[in-house]
Amino acid sequence: MSLKKSIILLSVVGLFAFIAAINPSITIQVKPDESRFTPVTLTRPGDLDEPNTFEVLKDGRVLISERKGDIKLFNPVSGMTSIAGTIAVNTKYTNAKGVATEAEEGLLGLTVDPNFDVNKWVYTFYSHPAQSKFVLSRWDFKDDQLVAGSERLVLEFATQRETCCHTGGGMTWDKEGNLYLTVGNNTGTSLSSSTDERPNRVNWDDQRGTANANSLIGKILRIRPQADGSYKIPAGNLFPEGTDGTRPEIYTMGHRNPW
Template sequence: MPRHLLWMMLFLTIAATALPGGSATYAAPGYEIQVVKTGLDRPWSINFAPDGRLFFTARNSGRLYALNTATGNVQTFSGLPPARFRAEQEAGMMGMALDPDFATNGWAYICYSFFDNDGNRRNRLSRFTVNPVSGAVSGERVLIETMVGALYHNGCRVIVSPDNRYLFVSMGDATVPSLAQDLDSTGGKTFRIFKDGSIPTDNPFYDNGRIPRSLIWTYGHRNHQGLAFHPTTGDLWSTEHGPEIMDELNVLIAGRNYGWGWGSGPHYCLGTVNCGSVPDFMPPVAVFNPERTVATSDMVFYTGSAFPEWSGDLFFVTLKTGRLYRLKIDNRTIVEQEILIDGTYGRLRDVTVGPDGFLYISTDETSAQLLRIRPTIERPYRVQLPLVMRG
């Protein structure tokens, strides 16, 4: 037998053998990373519209843009930022979700920071009407007005439920941890509302419409900036920033407490440490990691066709370490982990799947880049390393 065929058979035998530690091997696709566009106005939330363009909010300027990923042309929309817009430190124009019927109604749900009439820092969730042809944004309808705000920990990720009925929005603790445990505060919560801003009466703390209790879906959060629905189970997953250590990956279950703000240092609840007395506590699926923060940002489940091997896998990006993680999920357990980007492009803010099935990632800088992961022609077998849940 020729030597090259012998080596190929040996390699394929290794690739089909289970590795120690319970981690399965897999046939990983070959992929390449491309820079699609540079010099973008600090994208915070990226979403593809029905016309194939990538819409994104710009945190610092408060504007909305649409990028044609084929030509590189960028459209700047008029009508934003809104009055008393607040861009400072981590605050600004942040989470955005396009309505599933965007092609006909033009609705965009945007969470942003502002100063109220008394000069207090606040965050707001609004619905805007976007005209992709004229390039105008108009008709702001405020959906949640009362969210606290600060220089840091403003949360503000927003997502539409798979059944197209509800909006979920995250709110950080506004740098006051105790707010996360207070059901009479908007700090450190996930909210659930109907798309018109009305409140579902089956929310876990519904109290005759009293705000904020009636809005709350989950509580005990520090600053969760990633939200994504599992395409099969419908579970709502979240990434959450830890305090220099222990960034969390969570499944958000109605009425559950995720522990932040419980107790006092150095014996406060963090991850699963010192959390035994936390009422209605929901432990994280995973922690990244015990020694240092990776600074988790947004996430997406892969539902495209370009990488069938990744179907249903969870991808999330990080800021401090500039990583793109791929996780294979079985029920609510991580069974495979891989880092596809590790600091090469700096801080990574958002990730989404394009209509072409490619992954798109935005960097977090004043003059930002948009990256694209697409298949290569050759798609080699690779051996997955043993699973280590330490980020």
């Protein structure tokens, strides 16, 4: 260990010792032995295909999204996994030569409304099947199924599908009812840096999206969904509504692939 690292380590230990000395009520917790945690396989082989997000419902059942578009419902009592819905999604990138590759696009995220027990609303974030854009939608959930035809468009924005990668798609809520949505930089990583101003390299240049305050690419978004499917902008986002050249949905920016 280098002298610099030794000094830092001793300083940290000394700081904790000092805190404990001036406040005896503070106890330093020992990290539990990893052997205390035992992995338990819940689903059967073949039940899931590229799962990426899940939501545990209050009754213990689990909604699971799969990249290729299926939403599964796992019942821990029966051990059975069923299909609760299927969303048509794009799963491929097609380069300038017309060569298609399977990669990160698809059904990217799923979350349930904070008041799900009453309103039965499920939110999904996915790649539109025909157009180059990401879509945030709300669905009704009834009789253990996503109700066909109940989709309400909340938000959509353009992407590029020439080169992979980084989609994001993770979602969560705060106590105020605000929805946080992570969006990747949708930028190629091969033979490039984050700033690539060479000809025909716009899809490899993060100035196009993640560094652009007027784009929702490469951001964490924060919105407050409304009952009619629209949304409001909560106070405290990065740019006040009406600021020229910006999007008010942006909470933080400059991200590569937040999740």
